[in-house]
Amino acid sequence: MKKSEFLCRICGAPANHKCRLCGFHFCNQHIDSRGVCILCSEALCRLCSRYYAVSSCPVCGRIVCDQCSIQITPVVRVCKECYNRLGKPREWPPRELIEKSSEYRLKLGRLVMEVLYQRS
Numbered sequence: 001m002k003k004s005e006f007l008c009r010i011c012g013a014p015a016n017h018k019c020r021l022c023g024f025h026f027c028n029q030h031i032d033s034r035g036v037c038i039l040c041s042e043a044l045c046r047l048c049s050r051y052y053a054v055s056s057c058p059v060c061g062r063i064v065c066d067q068c069s070i071q072i073t074p075v076v077r078v079c080k081e082c083y084n085r086l087g088k089p090r091e092w093p094p095r096e097l098i099e100k101s102s103e104y105r106l107k108l109g110r111l112v113m114e115v116l117y118q119r120s
């Protein structure tokens, strides 16, 4: 029977750990105590560290998963921490602002801040 031996996907060293998220094998330098490889941990939600992030919060800039963020428009998700801290936006968004440039993302972040802070 063929011996199963895996190499670390990052450094090529013998890998004795398997990432519980992506299923690839890693050496003990490239996986953390939770069993998550460094590649996955880069992509994990910064709030719960359990799920892959689906979006980034325009207020704090952290990447967050579906569970840890609240959709305030079809295109904007704010993380739960910012949402709890700042409250629900009154009205959102000005429709003409829905575009996809990176400049727009920055502008959007500022607008979210304004909308959140202006609530009565």
Ligand SMILES: [Zn+2]
Binding pocket: 008, 009, 010, 011, 012, 013, 026, 027, 028, 029, 030
């Ligand atoms: Zn490695």
Ligand SMILES: [Zn+2]
Binding pocket: 019, 020, 021, 022, 023, 024, 036, 037, 038, 039, 040, 041
């Ligand atoms: Zn992984």
Ligand SMILES: [Zn+2]
Binding pocket: 045, 046, 047, 048, 049, 050, 051, 064, 065, 066, 067, 068
């Ligand atoms: Zn999360």
Ligand SMILES: [Zn+2]
Binding pocket: 057, 058, 059, 060, 061, 062, 078, 079, 080, 081, 082, 083
């Ligand atoms: Zn946030």
